[in-house]
Amino acid sequence: MRFISARINQVNELTKPQKKFLGWIFEKWIMLPVRHNFLNLFRYADGQYSEKSIRNQFSKKMNFRALFDSSFGGLKAKECIAAFDPSFIPKSGKKTFGKGRFWSGKDQRAKAGLEIGCLALVDVEAATAYSIEAIQTPGEMKNALMDHYVGIIRNNIGRIKSFTDYLAVDGYFMKKTFIEPMLKMGLQVITRMRPDANLQYLYKGPQKTGRGRKRRYAGKVDMNNIDKRRWKLFYEDDHILAFELVVWCVTLKREAKVVYLKHKQGTGHTVFLSTDINMSGKKIMQYYGLRFQIEFLIRDAKQYTGLEECQAVSENKLYNHFNLSLMSVSLMKLTCWASLKDKSDIPFSMRSIKTWYYNKYLTETIFSNLGLELNCNKIKKLYSKCLNIGSMAA
Known part of the structure; x- marks a missing residue:
């Protein structure tokens, strides 16, 4: 969390209240054992933020692209590819921004709800994906859907080009209307x-x-x-x-x-x-195989950081919720797993990390109310033991 706080403070595009709020909410967001909404965040806020304050912070769009630049700049020295994938988000409510009918890969049919276009960077050596930005697809865009997807990548092209010249996408994007704009922007497409x-x-x-x-x-x-x-x-x-x-x-x-x-x-x-x-066949197979890492990123965000649980209806709140969910998983990968020397033998487990943070919250709350201090060696051992209860591999 010190690493995350330091990177947040380096982002000039964030206001001081936003930096303070993001530094606080990341740990709460990862730890939260219930649905990710404003009321539940308030219940675990320990009096630091009211429900209204949390809502007000979410109503102002946060610059997650700048946070990505601050946190993942070290990957420029490594071999990377970009990946893009739309994802269906179930959502009810007549006043929700962007509500429409979108394709659900899980159900293999169009359903009422929301859709986000997730752009990610994939570390080839570590074989894992980190979220750059997730943009919501406006409702009823049947005739301009491909233009919208192209626009997401165009808005991040300078960022992508600083890491890689390759973009991996699934077979849906095997269209001239998508690939030609990518080539004009200097990106080579694998599909x-x-x-x-x-x-x-x-x-x-x-x-x-x-x-x-x-x-x-x-x-x-x-x-x-x-x-x-x-x-x-x-x-x-x-x-x-x-x-x-x-x-x-x-x-x-x-x-x-x-x-x-x-x-x-x-x-x-x-x-x-x-x-x-000029690309070798082996590289094409490898890069397309790594495209699936963006789907694992979205899966972890849906299962553990509340990607599908937003109860807000406004555009900015939805944007902040989606990106906070994906960025939380990405930062945990970077700080808790990618730096390990033996990471090939230790699979990344978002569940273990979430369990550890929840154990930390409960342990510190109980120890604080009991007046126990960590200066005592026996208390230190008990504290460490409590943190690892329920941890497991992926």
Whole structure:
């Protein structure tokens, strides 16, 4: 928490009351064992903030992008990629800002509620994601939804480019209206294609002399039966064969590096695409696999930091709630897990961290009321023992 407080104090874009409030609320937010709303925060505030004060603080938009810059700047020295993923948030209420019908991946249908577009930075070595910013999707944006997603990335492009030139997204974003703006901003996109993707082989043979357009293509790629004489096999295990090739993508109207995964069991296959034609097939597989870290980040925020529990209806309060939930998980990853030397052997567990902070709150409250001081060695041992009750691995 000292690290978090120091980074908050370095953010010039926050006012003094906001710095004080954020320094206080992060620990309460992580610890809170009940629903994350203003009344429950007041119940655990120990008289430091009233419910009205908490509401007033949430009504003013906080600069979480600047907090990200202050806290995660050290990752510029590491290999990173950006990831983007929309997430459905169930919400009732007729007056809620942004209420509409959005796609729910869990239910595989459109449902009434809210949606946030979560932009994150993924540390390749540690294989974990940290939230940059979550922006709510306004309701009823069917015709301009892709423009909204592009706008989220455009507003953070300088921040993203300071870390990486690569963006990983799922197959929904395999559209020209999304990928072209990313390329204009200097980002290379890694995504998944349809199994029946429309691809053409590039012609590399001798050209006819004389007038006329030169031959560019050597036939359509049969996605169910690829020509293995053209494709390069770069990986094989008990389950898949992985091939790579630079082809012409008809959808994007440009050359692209494509990875074709042939499943040994059955007739299925999976196709990945990178707009960087010089990228290796192994990197494409690795980067797309790391895209799922943003989904784990959202999952932890939903389960442990109340991402789906906001009872406010105004735009600023919703923005602050969503970003506080995601940033809490991100900062706990950075401070409690990413700095460990043996982190590959110790999985990140947000539940253990949440349990530890709740134990700390209860222990300090009881010890304070009993007048017990930590100067005594017996009390110190008892205090340490209480903190680790109920901790577990992920």
